[in-house]
Amino acid sequence: GAGPVAALAAGLRHTTAAHAVVLSADLPFLRADTLRRLLTALGESGADGALLTDAEGRDQPLVAAYRTAALRRELDALAAAHDGLTGLPLRRLTGALRLTRVPDPHASFDCDTWDDIVNARARIREHGHVLDEWISAVKDELGIDLDVDTNVLLDLARDAAHGVARPAAPLTTFLVGYAAARGEGGPEAVAEAARKAAALALRWEEEAAEAREGGGPSTPDAG
Structure with missing residues (x-):
């Protein structure tokens, strides 16, 4: 595709909300309370965005809450400077924003490889959620909704x-x-x-x- 920055810009065209929560689709441990913490941090800090950091302290810009006005401002500036948004890395966008950070190594764990999936399943078993994972897997396998x-x-x-x-x-x-x-x-x-x-x-x-x-x-x- 055109990359995450272009995808974010496309999504923003369909909302008039003051805040936008941006989430990747490979976060097996993301919970509703994590989203509440992000939105609370955003509201209390006055920053342009609030994002999670992982176990190594790295920013996770795809597990974040942003002010849509700030996103639109910086997206417009990037598009003007680069003659479009296609292929731009997300750090070009987030680097221009004032961000507050919420450490959460558990919720920020994402699955980029098959090894990550294996590790996630092991963690799920350790936390006693193996039954829920198994039921979801069986329903997917059998085509049951x-x-x-x-x-x-x-x-x-x-x-x-x-x-x-x-x-x-x-x-x-x-x-x-x-x-x-x-x-x-x-x-x-x-x-x-x-x-x-x-x-x-x-x-x-x-x-x-x-x-x-x-x-x-x-x-x-x-x-």
């Missing part, structure tokens, strides 16, 4: 494993998903199917306990 309450399904798997048998956990969650898909339902259909299955697992557990106490068979009737 459906947000469901993961805790509901995990609770169902627990109830089925405890009230019926361990192998019932994955089989039950599969059947719940199949039932919801067969009915062409969304997240609400998944939740309703999970509720019914959880109630059934509870009945089985209660009936099995009663049978053990009465000396009867330990497996409840299917109904």
